[in-house]
Amino acid sequence: MKKSRTTITEIANQLGVSPSTVSRALNDHPAISKKTKKAVVKLARKLNYQPNLLALNLLKNKTNTIGVVVPEITSYFFSSVINGIQDMVNPLGVNMIISQSNESYEEEKNIIQTFTSIRVDGFLISPSSETKNFGHLKILTDNNIPLVIFDRDCEGIEVDKVFVDEYNGAFQAVEHLIQTGCKRVAHIAGQQTLSTARHRLKGYKDALSKYNIPVNEKYIVESCGFAPEHGIDPTKKLLALPNPPDAIFTINDGVAIGAMYAIKEAGITIPEEISVIGFDDDPHSSFFKPSLSTVWQPTYEMGVLAARFLMRRINASNEISSFRIETLLPELVVRGSSR
Template sequence: MKKGRVTITDIARELNIAPSTVSRALNNHPAIKKETKEAVKELAQQLDYQPNFLALSLLRKKSNTIGVVVPEITSHFFSAIITGIQDVIANSEYNIMICLTNESFEEEVVVIKKLLKMQVDGVLVSPASGTKEFDHFRALQKNGIPVVVFDRDCPGLEADKVLVDDYAGAFQAVEYLIKSGCKKIAHLGGPPNLSTTKHRLQGFLDALKSGNMSICEEHIAYVQGFSHEDGLEPAMTLLSSSNPPDAIFAMNDNIAISAMHVARKLGYNIPEDISIVGFDDEPHSSFFRPSLSTVWQPVYSLGMLSARIVLQRLKEDDVQRPFREEVFKPELVIRGSSR
C-alpha cells in the first residue's frame, strides 16, 4: 500500500474489486452484497480512509459548506455571533468557512469571489465598513447561492436580513441621559458609511429633539474604527474643548471605554462630572471601575437566527419565497458610569 492519503482506488486494489463497488459499499447501496460491504468498511477503517469531500462536492455540485464573512473576529461581538452560527450549523449536514475582510471593501470582494469559485452553498455576511455597493453579493444570488446579511444592513439589497434596532437602542440610551439630568450630550459615532452608525446617530438626534434639547454639531464626532485606540483622539477633542459635554453616548463599548480613559486623564470624575454610555455590552464592560452603562444586544441569538434562515433557504425548492427581515430589540443596561 502506498504512503499518503488512502483512496477508494487503493481499497479496490487491495480487495480486487472495482472502485465503483467500493464507493457503493461505503454508501450502503442495496445492490452490493452484505459480505462485500462488511469487507470494504473493515478495510477502510483499518486504513483510516477519509472521504474526499472536494471530489464529492464536484460530483454532486454541492459543497456542504456555508461561508461566514465578517469584518473581524477579535471582539466578543463577532466571536459570539460566530458561536451562535456554529451551534446551529453543527446540527446540520453543513460546515462553516470563516472569512475575514478586515473592514475592507476590496478584501470583501476578493473573499466573495473565492467563495463563489469554491461553490459554497450559502453565505452569511456582515459587510465591511467600507462597503457601499453590493454587486458582489448579487453575483452570489445570481448563481443560486442564498445570502443572509446580519448586524449591518445593505440598503437596497434584496436578501434575508437579521439586524438589531440600533435606532431604538440609541434613543433609549440618550433619553435616559436626558432624564438623569445631563444637559450637553455628545455622540462618538462610527464610520459614517455604516448603517449601524447612521441608525444610532439618528436615534441620538431624535432623542435630543424629543427631550427639547439643542443639537450641538461640535458634540458629534466620528471614529475610523472600533478599537480602544480609535476612540482616544476624538474623545480628547470633545473633552478638551472650550464647551465640553457632560455626557457621551458612544458607538460601542470600546469607544466608550476610550472616552472614560481620556476623561480620567483630564481630571473628570465619572459619573459626577460626565456620564458615559456605550453600546454592545461586551463582557469586560462590567469589570471596569466604574462599570460601564451600555446597550445590550442579543448577539448570540443574532448568529443563531442567521444560520437557521440560511439552512431553511437551502432546504426549500421555492426560491421565490419573500425575503425575511428580522430585527432584535436591544436593552439599556445601567451601571456605574452614568448618573
C-alpha cells in the same frame, strides 16, 4: 511514504465485488444483501476507509463549506458572532471559511471572488465600512449563490438579513441618560457609511426629541474607528466646548473606553460630572472603574440566526420567494459609568 488512503475500489477488489456495490453497501442501499453489506462495512472499518470528500464535492457540486466575510476578527463583537455561526453550522457537517476585509472595499471584493472560485455553498457577509457599492454582492445574487447579510445593511440587495435593533438600543441608552438627570447629552457617532451608525444616531436624536431637548450639532462628533484610541480625540473636542456635555453616548464600548480615559485624564469624575455609555457589552467593560454602562447586543444569537437563514437557502432546492429580515433586540446594561 504517503500511503494513499483506502478507496472504495480497493475495498471492492479485496471483496471481489464492484465499486458500485461497495458504495451502495456503505450507503445502506436497500438493494444490497445483508451479507454483502456486513462484509463491506467490516472491511471498510478495518481499512479505516474514509470517503473522499473531494470526489463527492465534484460530483455533487457542493462543498459543504460556507464563506464568512467580516470587517475584522479581533473585535469581541465579530468573533462572538462567528462563535454563533460555528455552533449552528458544525453539527450539520458544514465548515466555515473566514476572511477579514479589514474594513477595505477592495479586500472585500477579493475575498468574495476567492470564495466564489472555491465554490463555497453560500456567504455570510457583514460589509466593510468602505463599501458603498454593492455590485460584488449583486453578482452573487444574480448567480443564485445564497447570501445572508448580518449586522450592517446593504440597502438595495435583496437577501435574508439579520440585524440588531440599533435604533432601539441607542434610544434606550439616551433615554436612560436623560432620565438620570443628564441635560447635555453628546454622541460620539460612528462612520455614517454604516447603517448601524446611522440608526444609532437616529435613536440618539429621537430620544432627545421625545424629551423636548433640541439636537445640538456641536454635541455630535464622528469617530473614525471602533478602538479606544478613536475615542480620545472626539472626547477632547467635546470637553473643550464652552458648554461641555454632562453625558456621552458612544458608538461602541471601544470608543467609550477611550472616552473614559480622556475624561479621567482631564480630572473629571464619572459619573458625577459626566455619564458615559457604550454599545456592545464587551467583556472588558464591566472591569473598568467605574464599570461601563452599555447596550448589550445578541451577537451570538445573530450568528446562529444568520447561519440558520443561510443553511435554509442552501438546502432549498426550489427557490424560496420571500426574503426574511430579522431584527434582534439589544438590552440596556446599567453599570457604574452612568447615574
